[in-house]
Amino acid sequence: MKVVVCSKYIPDPNLPMTVDPERKRLVRDPAQSILDPGDEFGIEAALKLVEEHGGEVVVVSMGPEAADTAIRRAMAMGVERAILVTDPGLEGSDALTTAQVLSRVVATEEPDVVICATESTDAYTGMVPGAMAAMLDFPQLTFVRSIQVEGSTITVQRDYENGYQSVKAELPVLITVTASIAEPRYPSFKGMMQAKKKPIDTRDLGAIGLDAGQAGQAGARERVLEIRKVEIDKQTRVIEDDGAGSSVDEIVNYLKQVQVI
Amino acid sequence: MADKRIWVWTEIAADGVHPLSLELLTPARELGSAEAVVFSAAGNGVSETLGEYGASVVHLATDEVFSSFVAEPHVATLAWLIESERPDLILFPSTFPARDVMARLAGTLPRGVIANAAKVEFDGDQLVATVGYGPDSEASVTLNGEAPYLVQIRRKAYGASLAKGTAEVKEIDAVSSPSGNRVQVVETVQEESAGMNLEDASVIVSGGRGLGQPDNFKLVEDLAKEMNAAVGASRAIVDAGWVPYSYQVGQTGKTVKPSVYVAAGISGAIQHIAGMGNSQYIVAINNDPEAPIFELADLGVVGDALTILPKLTERIKNEK
Ligand SMILES: Cc1cc2nc3c(=O)[nH]c(=O)nc-3n(C[C@H](O)[C@H](O)[C@H](O)COP(=O)(O)OP(=O)(O)OC[C@H]3O[C@@H](n4cnc5c(N)ncnc54)[C@H](O)[C@@H]3O)c2cc1C
Numbered sequence: 001m002k003v004v005v006c007s008k009y010i011p012d013p014n015l016p017m018t019v020d021p022e023r024k025r026l027v028r029d030p031a032q033s034i035l036d037p038g039d040e041f042g043i044e045a046a047l048k049l050v051e052e053h054g055g056e057v058v059v060v061s062m063g064p065e066a067a068d069t070a071i072r073r074a075m076a077m078g079v080e081r082a083i084l085v086t087d088p089g090l091e092g093s094d095a096l097t098t099a100q101v102l103s104r105v106v107a108t109e110e111p112d113v114v115i116c117a118t119e120s121t122d123a124y125t126g127m128v129p130g131a132m133a134a135m136l137d138f139p140q141l142t143f144v145r146s147i148q149v150e151g152s153t154i155t156v157q158r159d160y161e162n163g164y165q166s167v168k169a170e171l172p173v174l175i176t177v178t179a180s181i182a183e184p185r186y187p188s189f190k191g192m193m194q195a196k197k198k199p200i201d202t203r204d205l206g207a208i209g210l211d212a213g214q215a216g217q218a219g220a221r222e223r224v225l226e227i228r229k230v231e232i233d234k235q236t237r238v239i240e241d242d243g244a245g246s247s248v249d250e251i252v253n254y255l256k257q258v259q260v261i
Numbered sequence: 262m263a264d265k266r267i268w269v270w271t272e273i274a275a276d277g278v279h280p281l282s283l284e285l286l287t288p289a290r291e292l293g294s295a296e297a298v299v300f301s302a303a304g305n306g307v308s309e310t311l312g313e314y315g316a317s318v319v320h321l322a323t324d325e326v327f328s329s330f331v332a333e334p335h336v337a338t339l340a341w342l343i344e345s346e347r348p349d350l351i352l353f354p355s356t357f358p359a360r361d362v363m364a365r366l367a368g369t370l371p372r373g374v375i376a377n378a379a380k381v382e383f384d385g386d387q388l389v390a391t392v393g394y395g396p397d398s399e400a401s402v403t404l405n406g407e408a409p410y411l412v413q414i415r416r417k418a419y420g421a422s423l424a425k426g427t428a429e430v431k432e433i434d435a436v437s438s439p440s441g442n443r444v445q446v447v448e449t450v451q452e453e454s455a456g457m458n459l460e461d462a463s464v465i466v467s468g469g470r471g472l473g474q475p476d477n478f479k480l481v482e483d484l485a486k487e488m489n490a491a492v493g494a495s496r497a498i499v500d501a502g503w504v505p506y507s508y509q510v511g512q513t514g515k516t517v518k519p520s521v522y523v524a525a526g527i528s529g530a531i532q533h534i535a536g537m538g539n540s541q542y543i544v545a546i547n548n549d550p551e552a553p554i555f556e557l558a559d560l561g562v563v564g565d566a567l568t569i570l571p572k573l574t575e576r577i578k579n580e581k
């Protein structure tokens with residue numbers, strides 16, 4: 001079974017996010033960027049599938065050259081091989097272009113399963129996987145929390161508002177996974193050493209058959225017109241409890257003040 | 262110039278039109294003529310409600326393939342309907358199925374998309390949507406290229422409001438997707454929490470890993486009961502199996518916007534804040550003064566949730 005995981009290199013979500021008002025974009029500082037923590041769940045799910053059924057896990061990523069650090073992390077977890085699409089012309093790509101680029105590369109791999117995260121931790125759009133599924137003409141099984149493959153049939157449980165749905169399809173499929181799918185393994189020292197030697201195939205726009213005019217800022221349909229600071233006039237009042245519940249009076253007063261009790 | 266045609270992708274829940282779809286008829290009506298698109302085997306009988314909330318037309322397909330949700334037949338039918346009707350803008354609510362349909366539709370047509378918009382308007386013919394951009398900025402964004410524009414609107418960005426109109430129903434048939442129906446729904450399982458619906462609650466009490474152990478979650482439930490509040494949770498304790506997934510608030514859980522959100526033993530990870538940061542008032546109880554939740558809280562209480570929660574519950578009970 002061949003499993004492709006689409007994973008993204010993003011600014012560390014635990015650090016404050018900065019916006020470049022001139023270029024109307026997120027500042028992406030390689031020193032502070034990492035593999036999207038949300039992607040580790042998909043990588044884990046992919047590794048488990050291959051451990052059970054045999055085959056290979058390939059990571060596909062679109063991003064700057066420095067994104068190889070994110071790929072190395074996936075490799076340290078056990079991924080064997082990766083393709084990184086990187087080109088200055090890709091800067092400023094929107095969700096649609098990203099899906100176009102990724103689906104072109106994924107198609108050449110002829111995978112049985114494509115795994116994405118439900119949404120990226122920096123863009124939060126959740127639009128890339130569904131758009132990719134359409135371009136690949138694969139069924140999309142989204143918000144998946146467990147996967148079972150028997151022969152060429154895949155059965156998954158997918159979250160929905162008030163519970164879950166169990167759905168079935170023939171391979172190949174594209175799935176998006178939630179964080180309940182599996183606890184990501186921590187890379188071992190040996191894994192980290194091996195990762196350094198694993199192959200990353202780097203491709204530019206030409207290699208995937210797109211012109212500069214179709215990608216990046218030039219090809220983007222979504223355009224940022226303006227970025228504004230919003231004033232958050234939050235006035236936090238912090239009180240300290242004495243360990244015996246002395247804060248309760250103040251909490252009650254506050255709740256009365258905001259009229260919920 | 263003719264009125265712009267604004268479609269609302271409308272979801273039908275067990276008890277009628279999904280409230281988040283009704284909310285979207287408000288901006289649709291402000292921007293032009295509001296039309297609802299309803300693909301659901303349970304879609305008969307909802308046009309009256311949709312008319313009352315401002316839809317002038319309901320495009321209705323009630324075929325059997327729409328009896329449980331699968332994205333492909335929705336997208337095939339919607340793509341066909343767009344081709345023949347040519348709307349200017351399609352608004353999608355912030356629900357799982359809406360995102361599924363919108364994303365696949367974007368790749369099929371193809372069209373650009375804007376997700377998580379807090380506001381949508383037209384400046385002449387140019388679409389302008391407001392989206393959040395990091396914790397303290399927002400952006401105005403537009404879409405180039407051909408209409409229809411596809412925009413997903415954040416939960417509770419608009420309020421549903423009565424227009425007291427009536428809608429004309431235009432029935433259509435499902436279009437089967439070129440590759441056939443490849444996804445089969447085996448079963449659908451309800452896991453609803455016993456308590457109040459999180460998304461509609463005006464007060465929410467949530468608990469996290471700081472409660473220490475599963476039994477202590479009862480302290481959160483007790484306070485919620487006394488405050489007539491819904492109960493939420495962080496992912497840490499959902500993953501640990503203390504409470505079902507339907508309790509989870511955050512990026513990969515529910516987005517809530519109550520007037521008061523009480524967070525007990527929750528650190529305030531960015532993914533949690535993504536789901537509750539727009540609450541009107543936030544009260545946080547955490548024993549670590551450095552916890553990030555305090556940056557967001559209106560009232561921060563540094564202390565032991567296990568001590569404070571029962572006392573608070575008791576006090577509120579006595580106040581009544
Ligand atoms: C892709 C992705 C998606 C995610 N989606 C979500 C999501 O939707 N929702 C979500 O919640 N998380 C989500 N997370 C997880 C998130 O990053 C955090 O791990 C999680 O929110 C932490 O939960 P917590 O605050 O309960 O636990 P912790 O971070 O462990 O915090 C526990 C807090 O309790 C405090 N505490 C300890 N003892 C006490 C006491 N006696 N009294 C009071 N306070 C005490 C501690 O000081 C600490 O601040 C996601 C993560 C990823 C990577």
Ligand SMILES: Nc1ncnc2c1ncn2[C@@H]1O[C@H](COP(=O)(O)O)[C@@H](O)[C@H]1O
Nearest residue numbers: 006007062116117119120125126127128
């Ligand atoms: N540049 C990218 N490279 C690889 N995968 C991506 C990229 N952008 C998005 N994805 C995949 O699509 C998912 C959803 O992203 P988004 O639509 O941006 O929220 C991510 O979690 C990844 O799995």
